Amino acid sequence: MNATPDRIQDAVRRVREAHEFVLESRRTEAIIKALADAAQSWLPASSPWRAQAVEQAPAVTGSSPAMVNEVIDRMFGAITAESLGALLDREFGDRRVLDEFRPHGRAQARAFGVPVILHLLAGNVPPPGIHSILNGLLVRSGNVVRMSQRDTVFPKLFVESVRAADPDLAMCVELLEWPRTDAALTQAALAKADAVIAHGDDSTIATLRRLAPGNATFIGYGQKVSFAYVCREAMTAEQLPALATAAAEDVSVYDQQGCLSPHVIYVEERGALGPRKFAAALAEAMGAFQARIPRGKLSVEEAAVVNTTRSGYEFRSASDKRIAVWASAQPNDWTVIYEDNPAFEPSCLNRVVFVKPTDSERRVLDGIQRFAARISTVGVAPMSERMMELAKQLAKLGIHRVCPLGQMQRPPLWWFHDGRPNLASLVRWTELG
Amino acid sequence: MKTALQLQQRIVAFIGGARDDFEALALEVFAFQFAHNHAYRAFCERKERTPDRVAHWTEIPAVPASAFKQLALTCFPPDDAIVEFRTSGTTQACSGRHLFKTLELYDAAITPNFNAHLFPDGAQMPLLSLVPDDPHSSLAYMIRKLGARCVERLEPVNVPVCVLGTAFNFLKLFDEGISLQLPSGSRAMETGGFKGRTREVTKPELYEMFEMHLGIPPTHVVNEYGMTELSTQFYDETMRVGHCSDVKHAPPWARVRVIDPQTDEEAQPGVPGLFRIYDLANLWSVMCLQTEDLGVREGDGFVLFGRAPGAMPRGCSLKVEALSEERRRPGGFTADSDRRGGGVPAPMT
Numbered sequence: 201m202n203a204t205p206d207r208i209q210d211a212v213r214r215v216r217e218a219h220e221f222v223l224e225s226r227r228t229e230a231i232i233k234a235l236a237d238a239a240q241s242w243l244p245a246s247s248p249w250r251a252q253a254v255e256q257a258p259a260v261t262g263s264s265p266a267m268v269n270e271v272i273d274r275m276f277g278a279i280t281a282e283s284l285g286a287l288l289d290r291e292f293g294d295r296r297v298l299d300e301f302r303p304h305g306r307a308q309a310r311a312f313g314v315p316v317i318l319h320l321l322a323g324n325v326p327p328p329g330i331h332s333i334l335n336g337l338l339v340r341s342g343n344v345v346r347m348s349q350r351d352t353v354f355p356k357l358f359v360e361s362v363r364a365a366d367p368d369l370a371m372c373v374e375l376l377e378w379p380r381t382d383a384a385l386t387q388a389a390l391a392k393a394d395a396v397i398a399h400g401d402d403s404t405i406a407t408l409r410r411l412a413p414g415n416a417t418f419i420g421y422g423q424k425v426s427f428a429y430v431c432r433e434a435m436t437a438e439q440l441p442a443l444a445t446a447a448a449e450d451v452s453v454y455d456q457q458g459c460l461s462p463h464v465i466y467v468e469e470r471g472a473l474g475p476r477k478f479a480a481a482l483a484e485a486m487g488a489f490q491a492r493i494p495r496g497k498l499s500v501e502e503a504a505v506v507n508t509t510r511s512g513y514e515f516r517s518a519s520d521k522r523i524a525v526w527a528s529a530q531p532n533d534w535t536v537i538y539e540d541n542p543a544f545e546p547s548c549l550n551r552v553v554f555v556k557p558t559d560s561e562r563r564v565l566d567g568i569q570r571f572a573a574r575i576s577t578v579g580v581a582p583m584s585e586r587m588m589e590l591a592k593q594l595a596k597l598g599i600h601r602v603c604p605l606g607q608m609q610r611p612p613l614w615w616f617h618d619g620r621p622n623l624a625s626l627v628r629w630t631e632l633g
Numbered sequence: 634m635k636t637a638l639q640l641q642q643r644i645v646a647f648i649g650g651a652r653d654d655f656e657a658l659a660l661e662v663f664a665f666q667f668a669h670n671h672a673y674r675a676f677c678e679r680k681e682r683t684p685d686r687v688a689h690w691t692e693i694p695a696v697p698a699s700a701f702k703q704l705a706l707t708c709f710p711p712d713d714a715i716v717e718f719r720t721s722g723t724t725q726a727c728s729g730r731h732l733f734k735t736l737e738l739y740d741a742a743i744t745p746n747f748n749a750h751l752f753p754d755g756a757q758m759p760l761l762s763l764v765p766d767d768p769h770s771s772l773a774y775m776i777r778k779l780g781a782r783c784v785e786r787l788e789p790v791n792v793p794v795c796v797l798g799t800a801f802n803f804l805k806l807f808d809e810g811i812s813l814q815l816p817s818g819s820r821a822m823e824t825g826g827f828k829g830r831t832r833e834v835t836k837p838e839l840y841e842m843f844e845m846h847l848g849i850p851p852t853h854v855v856n857e858y859g860m861t862e863l864s865t866q867f868y869d870e871t872m873r874v875g876h877c878s879d880v881k882h883a884p885p886w887a888r889v890r891v892i893d894p895q896t897d898e899e900a901q902p903g904v905p906g907l908f909r910i911y912d913l914a915n916l917w918s919v920m921c922l923q924t925e926d927l928g929v930r931e932g933d934g935f936v937l938f939g940r941a942p943g944a945m946p947r948g949c950s951l952k953v954e955a956l957s958e959e960r961r962r963p964g965g966f967t968a969d970s971d972r973r974g975g976g977v978p979a980p981m982t
Contacts, residue, residue, distance in 0.1 A: 498895065500893075500894060500895070500904075500905045500906070500927065501927065503893075503894035503895045504894040504906075504907050504925065504927055505925075506894070507894035507897070507907065508697060508698075508699065508894075508907070508923070508925045511695075511697045511923060512697040512699035512700060514676075514679075515672075515676050515696060515697050515699075515700045516672075516700065516703055516704070517679075518672070518675035518676040518678070518679040519671065519672040519675040519676070519704070520703075531894070531895065531896060531897045532894070532895065
């Protein structure tokens with residue numbers, strides 16, 4: 201529904217009332233159960249939510265139906281009673297602090313979700329938005345959600361699936377749509393928020409941060425990129441196919457639209473097999489992934505950028521031995537660009553990935569230094585002792601997550617999204633004693 | 634090089650109005666460039682499109698504009714260059730270079746095309762330019778060659794004048810509050826966008842300002858589209874048809890095809906695509922250029938939309954420019970864009 205200032209006011213009032221009601225009437229275990237039931241209800245092949253998402257999302261997001269199914273399996277498969285409980289326990293030490301006063305040193309303390317959270321979603325990939333809403337519900341806040349025009353399907357259907365599990369809890373979410381550029385409506389929504397979770401490009405976040413009320417908690421998730429690192433020990437004929445499949449998945453899932461999507465895969469030289477072999481195997485795996493889960497539709501602008509990127513490297517590869525290109529027969533489906541140049545190269549997205557040889561971690565660390573603040577995740581293979589050392593260096597640069605290759609797109613529910621806790625900022629505490 | 638010089642003379646004559654056959658000339662130019670441009674030759678061989686296999690001009694392999702950033706792409710030793718025009722980028726590594734060993738073709742292509750689109754009525758008037766001179770700017774060179782006088786500001790005049798500048802030059806003038814009523818018949822050529830500028834205006838808004846601030850009606854403002862990598866410019870047909878029009882036509886020695894980036898084939902009429910430009914005046918570099926500019930075919934002409942964005946409309950991942958300070962476009966126009974034209978980017982949704 202298109203928002204107006206009045207509708208935003210009404211939405212805020214309704215979620216505030218629902219928050220008060222749920223605060224009194226629900227215990228954390230009941231919330232966990234409702235949310236887990238909602239998520240699990242997406243998983244069967246016969247799930248009505250799945251059917252609706254597969255029917256509706258491709259038209260809105262351009263994703264292929266197979267990709268929508270994959271997203272559902274990954275996203276909702278990871279939301280279980282166990283993982284939700286673990287998230288709460290990890291962030292609060294004790295999930296029951298949301299229900300009652302619990303021991304806190306010599307005193308006691310209880311956490312209360314803030315009354316109203318404003319979520320401003322980005323819509324490039326579904327999980328951040330769904331997790332944002334999920335987190336708000338876990339702490340029993342009221343949630344006003346501005347959906348992105350690019351993804352209204354998943355938030356709507358998710359809230360409906362929560363409603364089926366616990367109608368009162370679902371009352372704590374109001375979904376609205378308004379153009380990102382409508383500053384007056386954004387301002388109206390911000391004015392009533394106790395906490396703001398904003399997803400989007402850096403300039404949008406900077407603007408929202410300025411506009412948000414001074415006493416509101418502001419959490420901004422800006423633009424990030426990711427890369428991968430393959431050690432020479434892993435470059436054997438036995439391991440290569442599995443390695444390439446893992447990398448192709450990390451690149452291709454969400455059509456590389458997410459912050460966790462790798463843009464570059466660095467491969468160490470002097471393994472049993474060389475980095476070019478990795479690029480060739482990756483190309484094959486990209487093709488296999490495309491056959492299983494086709495890339496989404498591209499706008500003409502997106503297709504133009506992929507096309508010009510690919511043809512630019514193809515041209516150079518003809519006369520420059522440091523460059524090689526593996527490209528799908530069908531234009532723009534996927535492209536693997538091998539380039540002997542350690543500089544981090546952001547991809548134009550939509551399944552265009554760079555493979556770069558490196559002689560050491562040091563060269564890569566130097567190559568990424570300039571972008572370190574923008575890097576979310578580094579996928580490595582294998583997670584060896586030596587990689588633990590690399591992880592320490594990456595941590596120093598401020599990189600948020602180091603994980604096994606193939607797991608880049610599967611952060612656990614309790615991961616520190618962009619290096620911060622997910623729930624802790626959404627509550628205020630009362631101490632007793 | 635005797636044949637090359639003969640080829641050059643034939644193209645100069647063609648540009649000058651002599652009858653000739655574009656398609657046959659294109660194949661000859663291709664054969665010449667294949668023989669003398671090493672990077673291009675390697676690419677054509679890789680694509681298995683060599684002169685003995687290419688029967689039609691549309692089969693000639695296109696060179697991506699970005700290749701000018703890494704390669705000299707000349708049909709002569711780069712050291713023999715007498716002029717170097719540069720595209721965007723603050724460092725040598727990311728700015729494109731177009732090298733010339735002679736400007737004979739470049740010079741030949743400037744004036745007839747400019748006059749045909751700015752003065753189809755045969756009018757003669759002084760040319761005034763707002764573009765600062767710059768030895769590496771192809772736009773500044775073209776303006777110099779047209780014989781325009783560089784001015785810092787416009788003063789009231791008694792005779793009609795033709796004012797040349799980038800959209801940004803004009804916008805700056807309008808923002809400063811200039812208020813003139815230039816004599817009837819005066820006209821303007823605007824080019825280039827204003828990416829990264831403090832504000833953007835739409836083309837109709839900009840053209841209204843021409844009328845408000847200079848007294849030049851929108852029917853007398855012509856948008857030019859040129860690229861550092863080319864030797865020929867393209868203009869809106871406005872003055873030729875007597876009403877505002879975004880349609881541009883290639884002159885006889887150039888052709889523009891619209892390529893659907895989804896299929897790599899010629900776009901269907903009305904379907905946007907990337908311009909692939911064939912410019913015989915680019916004899917000494919590469920004739921067939923794959924641009925990054927989007928537009929549509931319109932009758933036997935074309936309409937420019939704007940540069941394919943360096944960043945995606947979707948995706949939380951970063952824009953290339955945002956990631957890398959080094960790539961950010963610098964302040965001055967001359968290095969502002971690989972291409973100029975389109976005036977104001979049209980919305981592409």
